[in-house]
Amino acid sequence: MTKTNDARLHRAQCSLEGLSVGDAFGERFFLHPDVVETLVSARAIPASPWSYTDDTQMALSIVSILREYGEINQDKLAESFAKQYDSDRGYGAATSGLLAQIRNGKPWQQEVVTLFNGQGSYGNGAAMRVAPVGAFFAEDLDLVVTQAVKSAEITHTHPEAIAGAIAVAVAAALAWRLKDFLPTQQEFLNQVLLYVPDSEVSSKIRLARDLSANIPVHSAVAVLGNGTKVSAQDTVPFALWCAAQQLDNYEAALWLTVSGLGDRDTTCAIAGGIVAMSTGLEGIPTDWLKAREPLPNWEAETITLFRPTGPKELALIKESGDREFPPRLPEQPIFYPVLNEEYASQIARDWNAANADTGYIGYVTRFQVRADFLSRYSIKTVGASIHQEYWIPAQDLPEFNRNIVGLIEVVAEFRQ
Template sequence: MSTEFTSPTSIPVRSFDHRSAARDALRGVAVGDAFGAQFFVPENLPRLRERRLPDAGWPWTDDTEMACSVFDVLRRHGGVDQHDLVRGFARRHDFDRGYGPAMNRLLRLVRGGGKWQELAAGLFDGQGSWGNGAAMRVAPLGAWFAVDVAEAAAQAGRSARVTHTHPEAVAGAVAVAVAAALAARGRVEPVTGERLLAAVEELTPAGRVRSGLAEARELLGQPHAEYAAHRLGNGRRVSAADTVPFALWCAARHLDDFTEALWACASAGGDVDTTCAIVGGIVAARVGTAGIPAAWQVAREPLPEWVAEHELGEDLSRAGLGAEAAPPRRPEPIPVPDLVWTPGQWQRVRHGVRSQSMDDRWDAYLEGDHLFLHRSWTGYGVFQVTVAEDPAGWRPVAALVESDPERYRRLGDEAESAFLELFLRAWYMDDTRPELWERYQELRRADR
């Protein structure tokens, strides 16, 4: 199978190490967050003016705690599992890390069994939060999906809505994720601050955040961060529109220099931990961990042990499922589902799907040009899908289903094809349209 795919929004999938890029962005978020937070301490303000580092021992805040959960979910699922993400936020929620009152309450209620969909949508009299919390944690996600900035934008929206449903908050998360994706792409293709902001503006939904990004582009030639913050905001209002444009201005101005980007950002004051977390995540996606000064990394509080930051994970394989995993014994052809995976979705296909509980029921992994779907509790392979690349992306070109009645009680060809399409679209394309399920049910009833 060819490893090249060219489009204005994609880079060669297999030539890019998305896991290490995401881990680097996470480290950048943590260093930026911890660095910026030091300047809420009045005794450190003279050091800011003189560009002298605060004494070592920089605790990080809720920005880093939530970004760690984002990275953890990506590493395990390959994309945003919203239920798992918000449960991770709630389980690890540390009140003393500086969460806002609304988020403290939401996560406490989720931890007690509340439905995140209702709680997030009900914030601020049903408007949803338009704060900067979704933007501050999302840089690792953008770096993870650098092969496909449209997928980065879509996944950022999913990650935002578990806590922030207001369109401006979602737009802020999208903007930061796209910026981090484009910065990470700078490892394998040229990128400039102007090009980065132009692409981010194009992919960010219309609204105040996008208008701020357009103004940030106009200010790229302006050398003074204080003036840019005066025009764009510095996070003092703790809203996405007041935070994201300035943070992206700082990152775009200093895309290859972590130190300058963070000093410039901190010099403008405001919500310094959050603006610096965003800037740190984006620039670290570009320069890597090696581009973060060693003294800053040492000064920053270590990441939580559960993050296991040195374990990047790997794509699921048959061996990873154990000895009981077996391919179909008596495969027979069925109609091929008509769909195409983008580069970002193909990255998710390669990552695989591993059941997290008995309720999940299915595992999936790629082996060469064949995608296998197994029953999780028996290990039996039920579907085998041959995939191939074409100019639009990757698509299934042949499909087989297990027809041994001792292993799988199959339905008719059309019903099995519809069932397979349900999985392929839901797992890798986040496409859960009710009509797909209704079509399968109609075909199933017709087989009885």
């Protein structure tokens, strides 16, 4: 994996930690309002463990897809949402039904457009899980928008839900981009609004921008909502108002957010996923991280392989976005990835770099392939113990490419 993708994943994981702790923290405050007010006033930390909800469960799928594909692959994300569905996490009825249909083999594109008599869901589910998308693509805000839309469309096609997802993703990206400058509430929300399409969500973010930070929380809730209606337009503006006031203080942001009551696991998840991008992981209290139940590791089990190659093949790999090896030629019935860098370097140095057809240049590429896919092939030893390789029939190469996790990277270069 490239250093660029390592940095992106680090940010996405940080946002996921902030989101999931916020989610689990907020979930512990579904108590009588008078009790919540007392606990918030005393800053009384809830007893552990803190269980997370569907907000985190779906965000975990997003991060796993970003790790594997470097972008939102909608079909794979829909598959992950359905596969990882957990009825104990508190999903909404519409999402539960949709994911059941996907698990039964129905195309998500066909099913999602039927929700709510064809108008699509404007619930807050797309917004609650999207902060890691903004974190991952934070260098490019236009890309943040397009990827946030892709992440939303699988379950939420209504323009308000999509606007809410865009707003949260852009806010997470901006929190990282502006972390050294600490913008005011007005400055921060003005920057967010540049990317949010005209909608009730954007109108209420404007109201949030103009609200005083000193007004009582219940007064802000009266204007912005607090997620009680479980809609994007009733949830996102309040969560952004809270985050914008406390970008440099994760703990204060969460206490402020939970004091607004309403859909408090979701508002806290949104605020937490944003503010963590400004504070970094170190800004999340250690005891809060320990209190939240451990996050599962959904990273695919992979095997690291290598392949020696020349400039022509490398150019075709680059054309694929560093994701695929090109089809074999008719006289090349087998594709030969090898199991260690030393063997690949021998070939790249002693054959590719010694051949006029390659311009006397050889490269070694490294990549990860799902172990369950490779299990159908045996390892061939073709010389000394280091000379180990897989023999992949040319007709299997497209499926091999689909099972590459992450990017194909160049790790060595040889020239005569």
